Amino acid sequence: xxxxxxxxxxxxxxxxxxxxxxxxxxxxxxxxxxxxxxxxxxxxxxxxxxxxxxxxxxxxxxxxxxxxxxxxxxxxxxxxxxxxxxxxxxxxxxxxxxxxxxxxxxxxxxxxxxxxxxxxxxxxxxxxxxxxxxxxxxxxxxxxxxxxxxxxxxxxxxxxxxxxxxxxxxxxxxxxxxxxxxxxxxxxxxxxxxxxxxxxxxxxxxxxxxxxxxxxxxxxxxxxxxxxxxxxxxxxxxxxxxxxxxxxxxxxxxxxxxxxxxxxxxxxxxxxxxxxxxxxxxxxx
Amino acid sequence: xxxxxxxxxxxxxxxxxxxxxxxxxxxxxxxxxxxxxxxxxxxxxxxxxxxxxxxxxxxxxxxxxxxxxxxxxxxxxxxxxxxxxxxxxxxxxxxxxxxxxxxxxxxxxxxxxxxxxxxxxxxxxxxxxxxxxxxxxxxxxxxxxxxxxxxxxxxxxxxxxxxxxxxxxxxxxxxxxxxxxxxxxxxxxxxxxxxxxxxxxxxxxxxxxxxxxxxxxxxxxxxxxxxxxxxxxxxxxxxxxxxxxxxxxxxxxxxxxxxxxxxxxxxxxxxxxxxxxxxxxxxxxxxxxxxxxxxxxxxxxxxxxxxxxxxxxxxxxxxxxxxxxxxxxxxxxxxxxxxxxxxxxxxxxxxxxxxxxxxxxxxxx
Numbered sequence: 001x002x003x004x005x006x007x008x009x010x011x012x013x014x015x016x017x018x019x020x021x022x023x024x025x026x027x028x029x030x031x032x033x034x035x036x037x038x039x040x041x042x043x044x045x046x047x048x049x050x051x052x053x054x055x056x057x058x059x060x061x062x063x064x065x066x067x068x069x070x071x072x073x074x075x076x077x078x079x080x081x082x083x084x085x086x087x088x089x090x091x092x093x094x095x096x097x098x099x100x101x102x103x104x105x106x107x108x109x110x111x112x113x114x115x116x117x118x119x120x121x122x123x124x125x126x127x128x129x130x131x132x133x134x135x136x137x138x139x140x141x142x143x144x145x146x147x148x149x150x151x152x153x154x155x156x157x158x159x160x161x162x163x164x165x166x167x168x169x170x171x172x173x174x175x176x177x178x179x180x181x182x183x184x185x186x187x188x189x190x191x192x193x194x195x196x197x198x199x200x201x202x203x204x205x206x207x208x209x210x211x212x213x214x215x216x217x218x219x220x221x222x223x224x225x226x227x228x229x230x231x232x233x234x235x236x237x238x239x240x241x242x243x244x245x246x247x248x249x250x251x252x253x254x255x256x257x258x259x260x261x262x263x264x265x266x267x268x269x270x271x272x273x274x275x276x277x278x279x280x281x282x283x284x285x
Numbered sequence: 286x287x288x289x290x291x292x293x294x295x296x297x298x299x300x301x302x303x304x305x306x307x308x309x310x311x312x313x314x315x316x317x318x319x320x321x322x323x324x325x326x327x328x329x330x331x332x333x334x335x336x337x338x339x340x341x342x343x344x345x346x347x348x349x350x351x352x353x354x355x356x357x358x359x360x361x362x363x364x365x366x367x368x369x370x371x372x373x374x375x376x377x378x379x380x381x382x383x384x385x386x387x388x389x390x391x392x393x394x395x396x397x398x399x400x401x402x403x404x405x406x407x408x409x410x411x412x413x414x415x416x417x418x419x420x421x422x423x424x425x426x427x428x429x430x431x432x433x434x435x436x437x438x439x440x441x442x443x444x445x446x447x448x449x450x451x452x453x454x455x456x457x458x459x460x461x462x463x464x465x466x467x468x469x470x471x472x473x474x475x476x477x478x479x480x481x482x483x484x485x486x487x488x489x490x491x492x493x494x495x496x497x498x499x500x501x502x503x504x505x506x507x508x509x510x511x512x513x514x515x516x517x518x519x520x521x522x523x524x525x526x527x528x529x530x531x532x533x534x535x536x537x538x539x540x541x542x543x544x545x546x547x548x549x550x551x552x553x554x555x556x557x558x559x560x561x562x563x564x565x566x567x568x569x570x571x572x573x574x575x576x577x578x579x580x581x582x583x584x585x586x587x588x589x590x591x592x593x594x595x596x597x598x599x600x601x602x603x604x605x606x607x608x609x610x611x612x613x614x615x616x617x618x619x620x621x622x623x624x625x626x627x628x629x630x631x632x633x634x635x636x637x638x639x640x641x642x643x644x645x646x647x648x649x650x
Contacts, residue, residue: 183338184371186359188385188436198384202375 035255051256061240061257068237069264071151072219075158079166079215080208082159087170088200092179106167114161118228121157122148125229149231157225162218166211173207174200209278213269220265237261287350289314289472290335290363290440295344297330304330306496307344312440312474312489317466319475319483322493323519328476331493332444335474336365348439359388364433365442369449370425372417378404378428379413385436403431406468422450426458427465434469443475447482459485480520484508492516512553514563514645523565524614527647530562537639540564544611549584550642561647568602569617570641573624574634583636587614591631594618603627605635 038050055061090102109117124130125147135141147153177200185195201208226236237257244254273280288311297305305327312318320328333339335346337358345352353361364385373381379400386396404410407427412420420428426446433441443462447455463486466473477483483490484504491501492515500512511517518525528542530552538552540562550564572580580586589607601618616635618624627633 178369178371180367180369180371181373183336183358184365184367184373185384186338186357187336187365188432189359189388190384191359191388194388199373199375 031255031258034251035253035259037252039252051253052260054253055256055260060235064235064237064240065260065264067235068220069268071154072158072216073268075155075162075219076212076216078155079159079162080212083163083166083170083211084204084208087167087174090167091171091174092177092182103167103171106164109160110164114224117161118157118225121153121160121229125153125156148229149234151230151234153229154226154234154236157229158219158222161222161225162215165214165218169207169211169214170204173204177203205276206278206282209272209276212272216268216272217265220261286314288312289349290318290474291347291350292331292335293345293347295331295334295346296342297327297334297339298342303496305334305341308493308496308498309344310491310498310501312472314472315470316488317463317473317475317486319477319487319490320493321477321480321483321490321520324478326493327496328493329444332365332442332474332476335440336363336442337361362439363442364436364438365444366429366433366446368444368446370429370446372425372429372432374417376417377413378415378417378420381417381428382413382432382435385432389436399435403435406434407431407465423454423458423461426450427461430462430465434465434471438471440472440474441469443473445477445479447477447479455482462486484520492519494519511565511643514565514647517565517643517645518563521567522615523567524571526564526566528562528564528644529560530644538562538644540644542611546587546609546611548642549639550644551640553643553645562644563647564642564644566614566637566642568615571614571616571635571637573603573616573619574636575632577634580634580636582638584639585642586634586636588632588634589614591627591629591633593629594627603633605633607635 035051036047036049037045038048040046055065086102086106090099090106094102122129126132127144127146127148129147131147132141132145135145136143181199181203182195185199190198221238223236223238223242226234227239230236238261241254241257241261244250244257248254291311293309295305295308296303308327308331310318320331322328330339334341337353337356341354346354348362353363373384376384379397382400382403383396386399391399400413401410404413407430409424409427409431412424412428417425417428429446430441430443447458447462450458459482462473462475466486475483475486484507487504489501490504490507492499492507494515500507500516502510507516507520511520517523526542526544526546526548528540528546528548530538530540531547532539533552536552537549539547539549541547542564548564552562572583574580577586577588587605587607587609589605589609592604592606592613595602595604595615599620601620602615603618603624605614605616606612607614614635618627
């Protein structure tokens with residue numbers, strides 16, 4: 001009987017084990033090994049840290065790396081600032097049908113592919129785009145305005161893409177806060193702001209943190225948005241990985257870039273959890 | 286003397302439904318006032334209007350003689366103990382109790398002193414650093430009251446706070462609440478659907494039904510001298526009959542029940558003008574006897590057999606099956622031991638006086 005149960009357990013576990021081993025662990029181990037070798041001749045390699053040394057000593061790589069991290073953090077914060085009031089409204093103020101319609105509205109952009117969505121932004125923001133033409137028509141500007149190909153355009157694209165992933169965990173945690181707890185806050189003399197700061201936000205911390213982690217990782221690893229909306233000065237770290245692998249065919253350096261990215265996201269997520277006193281189990285469970 | 290809380294013509298509509306219909310009452314300072322009614326009768330609506338979470342459609346609410354209609358909930362001198370207590374789970378006990386004081390801008394030292402003081406008063410000294418979910422149900426209850434009382438409100442509102450507790454604890458908390466009220470000497474307004482909570486704790490009780498107050502009075506008044514059929518039926522247990530008045534003699538009436546029983550009863554309200562009436566007789570108002578001769582002094586007499594024995598300690602009852610009554614009558618079993626050997630099927634005689642049978646004009650239902 002016990003043996004049967006064991007076999008059943010192993011079989012049930014198989015898909016996730018296969019997925020983990022074949023698609024995550026093996027490729028990463030292989031990538032790590034590739035990133036740790038240096039080409040010394042045709043088909044000749046030796047183990048060294050040369051690729052990482054290159055990254056550390058080449059200012060372009062380091063600057064792009066830092067810029068990507070900072071911009072992703074910024075995108076996460078902006079998403080949080082916009083998503084929190086939206087989620088609060090959906091979870092605590094909207095009732096019945098309005099509530100589901102609002103939630104659906106957050107979801108609708110995800111029915112079209114990310115590529116199409118990003119083209120949508122390009123239509124709006126480009127020199128001959130909707131906004132530019134409207135401004136000219138209104139007489140606010142004399143010539144066409146180019147709003148694409150800069151950091152602000154990237155930020156808009158990133159925030160737009162990430163919104164849903166912030167709204168969902170926030171609505172879930174805010175939903176679990178009993179209305180009478182908020183009322184008790186007012187009843188005991190709290191103002192709107194103090195109720196928000198002392199009761200609602202502390203309660204929502206797990207949701208805030210899990211939303212931030214997801215959005216941050218999505219932004220950091222985003223390739224399409226920065227490539228399409230960013231200009232020549234707004235290089236994203238994923239673009240460098242792509243160019244090393246596909247354009248330069250320098251897998252060794254590309255793999256090292258990949259590990260830098262993994263390292264950066266791990267450190268920042270860990271820092272974020274430490275800062276808010278949360279654990280991964282509490283925010284993700 | 287100005288009452289602590291006075292509501293005049295309080296009305297609240299939700300769309301077409303009239304949740305609270307022209308309710309007026311006043312609560313004297315330092316008293317324990319209960320609003321008792323079935324769920325959906327509008328008592329929570331009254332409570333929320335007093336606390337300021339709902340606007341009355343019309344009418345006025347005055348606290349210590351001053352209207353508070355234009356005062357926001359966080360500025361009103363009333364505090365509320367919520368049904369599920371609504372302690373702040375993200376704070377410890379100290380921070381929970383100190384919340385209102387912090388909002389009032391009191392200094393840290395004063396807050397700590399006041400919190401310690403109130404924890405002493407509720408008999409839970411030294412629990413300030415604990416988390417909310419480390420407390421038992423009864424302790425949470427007391428902390429929820431302390432959290433309000435530390436602000437020294439003019440009126441404390443309690444919204445069925447004992448509902449979530451188990452029976453034993455609820456019995457104990459009733460007594461404790463009453464003594465806390467005496468200790469703090471604050472006006473309590475308590476809403477409940479549990480008549481025993483209201484009867485045990487309150488100085489005055491308002492029985493509410495369909496958005497209106499049926500009767501306001503002390504527990505004894507409601508129990509022994511109900512003014513409406515609803516109060517007679519809702520407060521305490523009763524045997525009920527429906528019938529028609531046959532003869533009127535002052536306050537006493539002679540009537541015939543639908544089952545054909547002739548009964549003499551005391552008419553209340555508009556019952557004396559004839560027509561259909563409801564008759565209520567309390568199980569403990571009915572005398573039980575083995576011989577019909579023992580009941581000679583009673584206006585109403587019946588004989589029947591013991592249908593079943595409902596043993597419940599001091600509150601034991603028997604159900605008497607009687608052809609004359611057209612059904613079953615619940616009778617409280619005297620605890621003198623006289624009927625200890627009563628068996629199912631044994632013949633018994635029951636009787637009650639006309640004064641103990643209240644009859645009210647039937648209102649359709």
